[in-house]
Amino acid sequence: DCPNGQLSVEEFKKIYGNFFPYGDASKFAEHVFRTFDANGDGTIDFREFICALSVTSRGKLEQKLKWAFTMYDLDGDGFITRQEMLEIVTSIYKMVGPLMKLPEDESTPAKRTDKIFKQMDRNSDGKISVEEFLVGAQEDHSIVRLLQCDTSS
Helix, strand or coil, rough: CCCCCCCHHHHHHHHHHHHCCCCCHHHHHHHHHHHHHHCCCCCCEEEHHHHHHHHHHCCCHHHHHHHHHHHHHHCCCEEEHHHHHHHHHHHHHHHHHHHHHCHHCCCCCCHHHHHHHHHHHHCCCCEEHHHHHHHHHHHHHHHHHHHCCCCCC
């Protein structure tokens, strides 16, 4: 319900939260909102919403991965640090709550972050470039599963 055609972060968090009634989706929703808000004006207009939906639902794998990279790259410097990854993964764990049954090496946000970094940080510089992200995800689909918090094998 956006009579002015603009969606605020608070409205977005409320709507997003309805999809995750057993967890706290507010922090993850803020990250999704930031990624949808292409012009950075603090609102999502209809065009931004449709463009983001198009990429996330119908885009090719590389487009989806680039979109995901943008969400994980919190400061927009072109790299994902361990701390940035941990923040997103922690927000996902809070969002899905107790419904996820995870293997021991993914039982905490820190363990999952470590697992992703071991697989993606090819040059071991402590950060993941967009190239490392794309290559890592396309070579090993379990990484895409880890990023999406999909628990099926």
